Amino acid sequence: xxxxxxxxxxLKKYFxxxxxxxxxxxxINFSIEKGKTLGLxxxxxxxxxxxxxxxxRLLEATEGEVIYEGVNINHLDKEGMRRLRKEMQIIFQxxxxxxxPRMTVSEIIEEPIKLNKIIEDPKARFERVLELMDLxxxxxxxxxxxxxxxxxxxxxxxxxxxxxxxxxxFIVCDxxxxxxxxxxxxxILNLLKELQDKLGLTYIFITHDLSVVxxxxxxxxxxYLGKLIEKAPAEMLFTNPIHPxxxxxxxxxxxxxxxxxxxxxxxxxxxxxxxxxxxxxRFSDRCNHAEEICRSQxxxxxxxxxxxxxxxxxxxx
Amino acid sequence: xxxxxxxxxxxxxxxxxxxxxxxxxxxLNITVDRGKTLGLxxxxxxxxxxxxxxxxxxxxxxxxxIISGGIELDGMDLLALNEQRLEKIRGDVVSMIFQxxxxxxxxxxxxxxxxxxxxxxxxxxxQAQASQKAREMLEIVGIPGNRSNExxxxxxxxxxxxxxxxxxxxxxxxxxxxxxxxxxxxxxIQAQVLELMKSLKVKFQMGMVLITHDLGxxxxxxxxxxxxxxxRIVEQGTLEEVFTEVKHPYTEGLFNxxxxxxxxxxxxxxxxxxxxxxxNLPKGCSFCDRCDYAMPVCETEKPxxxxxxxxxxxxxHLYRDQQDFKLKGGMK
Numbered sequence: 001x002x003x004x005x006x007x008x009x010x011l012k013k014y015f016x017x018x019x020x021x022x023x024x025x026x027x028i029n030f031s032i033e034k035g036k037t038l039g040l041x042x043x044x045x046x047x048x049x050x051x052x053x054x055x056x057r058l059l060e061a062t063e064g065e066v067i068y069e070g071v072n073i074n075h076l077d078k079e080g081m082r083r084l085r086k087e088m089q090i091i092f093q094x095x096x097x098x099x100x101p102r103m104t105v106s107e108i109i110e111e112p113i114k115l116n117k118i119i120e121d122p123k124a125r126f127e128r129v130l131e132l133m134d135l136x137x138x139x140x141x142x143x144x145x146x147x148x149x150x151x152x153x154x155x156x157x158x159x160x161x162x163x164x165x166x167x168x169x170f171i172v173c174d175x176x177x178x179x180x181x182x183x184x185x186x187x188i189l190n191l192l193k194e195l196q197d198k199l200g201l202t203y204i205f206i207t208h209d210l211s212v213v214x215x216x217x218x219x220x221x222x223x224y225l226g227k228l229i230e231k232a233p234a235e236m237l238f239t240n241p242i243h244p245x246x247x248x249x250x251x252x253x254x255x256x257x258x259x260x261x262x263x264x265x266x267x268x269x270x271x272x273x274x275x276x277x278x279x280x281x282r283f284s285d286r287c288n289h290a291e292e293i294c295r296s297q298x299x300x301x302x303x304x305x306x307x308x309x310x311x312x313x314x315x316x317x
Numbered sequence: 318x319x320x321x322x323x324x325x326x327x328x329x330x331x332x333x334x335x336x337x338x339x340x341x342x343x344x345l346n347i348t349v350d351r352g353k354t355l356g357l358x359x360x361x362x363x364x365x366x367x368x369x370x371x372x373x374x375x376x377x378x379x380x381x382x383i384i385s386g387g388i389e390l391d392g393m394d395l396l397a398l399n400e401q402r403l404e405k406i407r408g409d410v411v412s413m414i415f416q417x418x419x420x421x422x423x424x425x426x427x428x429x430x431x432x433x434x435x436x437x438x439x440x441x442x443x444q445a446q447a448s449q450k451a452r453e454m455l456e457i458v459g460i461p462g463n464r465s466n467e468x469x470x471x472x473x474x475x476x477x478x479x480x481x482x483x484x485x486x487x488x489x490x491x492x493x494x495x496x497x498x499x500x501x502x503x504x505x506i507q508a509q510v511l512e513l514m515k516s517l518k519v520k521f522q523m524g525m526v527l528i529t530h531d532l533g534x535x536x537x538x539x540x541x542x543x544x545x546x547x548x549r550i551v552e553q554g555t556l557e558e559v560f561t562e563v564k565h566p567y568t569e570g571l572f573n574x575x576x577x578x579x580x581x582x583x584x585x586x587x588x589x590x591x592x593x594x595x596x597n598l599p600k601g602c603s604f605c606d607r608c609d610y611a612m613p614v615c616e617t618e619k620p621x622x623x624x625x626x627x628x629x630x631x632x633x634h635l636y637r638d639q640q641d642f643k644l645k646g647g648m649k
Contacts, residue, residue, distance in 0.1 A: 043503035151591055181360040186574035186587030215576035252508035254533030256575055258560050266512055267505045270473050
């Protein structure tokens with residue numbers, strides 16, 4: 001049995017809004033083993049990015065625990081957090097706004113090493129920067145260029161190099177390829193995979209693109225309106241999805257083939273508001289199978305097969 | 318009347334900037350039959366949107382300029398028309414849907430009035446009648462007509478895109494140009510909008526140019542496919558021809574870059590490198606520096622157009638001497 005690196009217990013994040021409490025993340029639980037990838041999937045507004053940020057404590061949790069290597073990080077003080085941040089990093093979606101436009105490529109990658117006093121000697125530090133650039137496939141001649149001179153794929157490589165510049169073990173990848181063209185997207189996905197194999201990294205891979213996540217993840221968790229509604233090993237989730245939302249999501253992906261037409265499940269309506277949710281299944285308004293119980297009672301996440309968790313009333317039938 | 322609705326011949330569009338000349342579209346040929354949908358596929362910077370704007374005659378000038386070529390829409394030579402005539406055509410004979418529904422709508426005008434505006438301009442009807450028609454259009458795209466007095470911010474992204482579609486279709490155009498119409502939407506909403514567009518295409522019997530980078534969307538909606546790279550169509554054919562008999566190495570690369578959802582392969586096969594700089598395109602084939610099959614001739618000579626059927630052609634040196642050349646494949 002491999003070691004659990006991160007565990008999330010009853011995590012909640014509510015935001016106050018003029019119209020009431022917005023339940024961005026509502027009581028979710030999961031754990032990730034070392035060296036594995038958890039894909040966190042869902043549509044806009046389902047709380048997946050908020051989850052990623054709360055795990056890194058870029059946002060404070062309203063309730064619940066995030067346990068990283070046995071330590072509850074919600075209780076760490078500033079200094080403790082600072083030490084931990086060397087191991088926990090994030091890669092952002094938009095490689096255009098996440099890099100300082102007035103710093104050169106080498107300065108951007110060097111900054112975390114300098115600030116965290118990992119390598120004090122400037123020469124050795126510079127060597128390390130070059131090493132990181134090689135690692136992520138950035139040609140050394142680019143070290144004095146500025147981000148605006150580079151394309152999206154290269155910029156994303158800078159973001160990855162920066163995330164790896166410390167003693168990184170765990171990375172939250174927040175839609176790292178969704179701003180990129182397909183051919184470049186594949187380059188970056190392959191790079192992330194290689195780095196994981198080489199450095200033993202653990203990823204949380206946040207995305208709305210199920211085909212990307214299937215390719216990449218060991219486990220997949222599907223979120224809907226702040227709730228975790230299904231979680232299973234990737235293979236299992238794709239061959240045997242149980243939750244009606246997961247099924248619809250899978251069928252909605254346009255497939256680039258002519259044969260094996262999957263029957264489309266077209267959902268009615270759109271995602272409802274996460275403000276002051278009712279005590280019901282949050283998907284019930286759009287669900288094609290919803291029954292009385294779905295509208296009156298919230299389903300709990302239950303294990304229906306080894307490793308396969310679903311929150312749906314109808315499954316039990 | 319011919320069944321060709323849109324015919325573009327040898328179109329060349331350039332942006333003349335202080336830094337040099339951007340060769341955005343370099344000798345483009347496409348045709349769209351009445352009632353058919355052509356998928357125009359390519360990556361950022363391939364010239365897809367420039368092509369679309371050329372058809373609308375909306376290329377910003379300066380710096381953009383249509384250097385040569387011809388665009389024929391429904392028997393009219395678009396490049397010969399003056400601005401007055403063009404205004405009558407835009408929105409009436411040809412409409413366009415833009416990628417981002419958030420910015421395509423005017424935030425301070427109700428959606429009903431925005432739809433009615435197009436109707437009043439082109440159909441010479443009064444306010445009341447146009448408003449009535451606007452409500453009908455909303456119903457057609459699946460929005461309750463009584464929401465016509467609401468403002469764009471009261472709608473979600475998917476709903477706004479439906480409003481944009483309603484505006485585009487309000488005057489019953491013969492050709493609809495959809496520039497990445499679902500890219501900004503979530504998958505389940507994308508599925509709804511694609512479904513809607515498919516049914517409306519039949520209902521209004523219009524031709525459509527669907528610009529996208531997503532081969533999955535193409536497989537779902539299009540009849541014909543044109544793959545665009547660095548301002549040229551490198552491969553074109555019916556949906557079936559392009560999807561089952563991939564000929565151009567770039568098309569193959571595109572297919573191999575997509576993670577296959579039904580089959581977890583270990584590694585994706587990306588296309589190496591980046592698209593050539595449009596300021597400085599290679600002398601020969603624009604794709605040669607990224608191509609796994611490149612030969613010396615690719616660097617020096619523009620590739621010839623080679624036909625495999627009346628509809629399927631490719632621009633590639635590989636097939637010049639041996640028509641039955643097979644790509645390495647690796648897909649499926």
